[in-house]
Amino acid sequence: MCGLFASLSRSGPIREDYQRQLDMIAHRGPDGAGIARVDLAGGVAETDRAGRAWLGHRRLSIIDPDPRANQPMAVADDRYVMVYNGEIYNYVELRRECVVAGWSFGTESDSEVLLACWALWGEAAVARFTGMFAFVIVDREAGQAWIGRDAFGIKPLHYALTDDRLIICSEIAPIVSTGRVAIDVDPVQTVEFVRFGASATTDATLIDGIRRLPAATVARFDFATGELSEPRRFWSAATERRKIGFSDAVVECRERFLTNVRLHLRSDVPVGAALSGGLDSSAIVCAIHHLEPDVRLNTFSFISAEPGQSEEKWVDIVNAHIGATAHKVMPQPGDLATDLDRMIAIQGEPFGSASIYAQYRVFAMAREAGVPVTLDGQGADEILAGYWPYVATYGASQLRRGRIDRALRLIAHGGDSMATRFRMAAQLGQALLPAGAVGRYRRALGRSILPEFLNSEWLAANGVHEAAIAGAMLTNYRDMASHLIDTTVRTSLPTLLRIADRSSMAFSVESRVPFLTPDFADFLFSLPPEYIVSPRGDRKHVFREAMRGILPEAIRTRRDKIGFFADDGLWLRSNRASFEQHLGAVAAIPAFDGERTRAYLRGFFDEGRGSAQQVWRIFMFAIWSAKMKGLAG
Incomplete structure (x- = not known):
């Protein structure tokens, strides 16, 4: 995993030096740095070929640490020049295919395999990669460049198309620092973040002139015309239902998951695991032990100091089960003030909850222990229905089919507390409504879509309407598979992946996510819904059965869910003075109504009123x- 910065000229040679921008992502790659000024060999007039691309790379050495594998990398008599961030886990198998096709390799790296595959098969190669990746490849002979991003958007790729440049980077801040992009915030993205904490629901970013390359796409830049093509999709989630018995689905789920974990263990440096004590991270840790029983695994866990929120009991069960070397961190709320400024700078975009600090400290601990690669359970909740709203969607689909008894059984048995059952019943009611009625339903429950402190004049001037926000973020789904796919590719997961990338790379740690491969997701999305959520409301049903004999039973059958939890209210109030230093920044945001925002903040800090998450987002955005x-x- 690494960081990249590239500038492609729409006309004329590039004379700028982007070393400062490359240095801004040095944390992503402390093991090596390289730049290349690229001349074209065709595709444009001979007089227009010099200096048309500037490629920069920061390397975190994971596979083949030899300097020969540093980037920018060129192959095929320097026809193709590449900078790339990520890992191709099936590079061993792809390398064999390339050798059979007559390719000769100069390194043992997955980077060279990616570039060789592109040289041999072109754009079609991308669908064959199992991994996480973002790349820029310049084809000097064709006078074209290609940018691409993995199926789930695990690795970031941002770009800005200016009057004379296509500027591309792993992070937003270096693009901003070029001075070529106006700092105009996207109004819809602003409201979506402040209201829902999401800022990765489309290819737009909070900055109007900077976009994300959508996950699972590639796009072509033509040096002759200076145009960037519309992104072309190389993977879309499967929607066709499979006919398969439950016992066969359990066996296949187990085999696919273990194959994924085995691939994600490929590394030439130490590998550990982030362990929350929940089902997903525990399954990864125990799968590693199942595959490599003689390896003493390092695990890294956040332990909450807040009453009722600690998962240490479950963490200890897993660590004892496999004989792990356990590392634990228990940050106190007051610690946040020390790290807040760097954490916001590293993220590059605002984040919606203090729980991110827990993740941030876990990756810091991994780096301190000398473990630059961790496996993480991210994505399992989205592809395996880990949250109660998925169960509500399933229940609503049963009601639409007249299966009232099944829906009632889900509510009766599906919650881990009476409060959860009531909440799920409300969510089920919402799931039955037409999409246009969701906003009215929430208002009837006293839950407005638009926060009260937003500036109504600013909203009107920018054409931001409650119905549009509700339509984008409060979608009702025809069935659970549609719900799973949407949160995986559009709403919640993209934001979580972006945050995890920044938190891990802040400490030069590569975070790998074995649940997120296209074939595993397609397999799960194609199963009957009762295989994902059991008739009794057990989430991740088929996966729990697949982990029988691998996971301790106490973990496999556990029904409650906590995760990396931090009480936003407690952390805000414990650091009140640090946050209130930024009241001037809050007042400068035109989206916020000054008087109402001040009243909202006073009500929160002095009287305990309002939403802690909303207060957190006000400060983060400002x-x-x-x-x-x-x-x-």
Whole structure:
């Protein structure tokens, strides 16, 4: 895993030096750095070929640490020049295919395999990669460049198409620092973040002129015309239902998951695991032990100091089961003030909850222990229905089919507490409504879509309407598979992956996510819904059965869910003075109504009123905005 920065000229040679921008992502790659000024060999007039691309790379050495594998990398008599971030886990198998096709390799790296596959098969190669990746490949002879991103968007790739450049980077801040992009916030993205904490639901970013390359796509840049093509999709989630018995599905699920974990263990440096004590991370840890029983695994866990929120009991069960070397961190709320400024700068975009700090500290601990690669359970909740709203969607689909008894059984048995059952019943009611009625339903429950502190004049001037926000973020689904797919590819998971990338790379740690491969997701999405959620409301049903004999029974049958939890209210109040230093930044945000926002903050800090998450997002957005304006000069 690494970091990349590239500038492609729409006309004329590039004379700028982007070393400063490359240095801004040095944390992503402390083991090596390289740049290349690329001349074209065709595709444009001979007089227009010099200096048309600037490629920069920061390397975190994971596979083949030899300097020969550093980037930018060129193959095929320098026809193809590449910078790339990520890992191709099936590079061993792809390498064999390339050798059979007559390819000769100079390194043992997955990077060279990626570039060789592109040289041999072109754009079609991308669908054959199992991994996480973002790349820029310049084809000097064709006078074209290609950018691509993995199926789930695990690795980031941002770009800005200016009057004379296509600027591409792993992070947003270096693009902003070029001074070529106006710092105009996207109004819809702003409201979606402040209301829902999501800021990765489309290819738009919070900055109007910077976009994300959508996951599972490639796009072509033509140096002759200076145009970037519409992204072309190489993977879409499967929607066709499979006919398969439950016992066969359990066996296949187990085999596919173990294959994924085995692939994700490929590394030339130490590999550990992030362990929360929940089903997903515990399954990864125990699968590693199942596959490699003689390896003493390092695990890294956040332990909450807040009453009723600690998962240490479950962490200890897993660590004892496999004989792991356990590392634990228990941050106190007051610790946040020390790390807040760097954490916001590293994220590059605002984040919606203090729980991110728990993840941030876990990756810091991994780096301190000398473990630069960790496996993580991210994505399992989205592809295996880990949250109660998925169960509500399933229940609603049963009601639509007249299966009232099944829906009632889900509510009766599906919650781990009476409060959860009531909440799920409300969610089921919402799931039955037409999409246009969701906003009215929430208002009837006293839950407005638009926060009260937003500036109504700003909303009107920017054409931001409650119905549009509700339609984008409060979608009703015809069935559970549609719900799973949407949260995997559009709503919640993209934001979580973006945050995990920044948190891990802040400490030069590669975070791998074995649940997220296209074939595993397609397999799960194609199963009957009762295999994912049992008639009694057991989430991740088929996976729990697949882990029988691998996981301790106490973990496999556990029904409650906590995860990396942090009480936003407690952490805000414990660091009140640190946050209130930024009231000036809050006042400078035109989206916020000054008087109402001040009243909202006073009500929260002095009287305990309002939403802690909303207060957190007010400050995060304001601090982030001030940092971006500072970068742009």
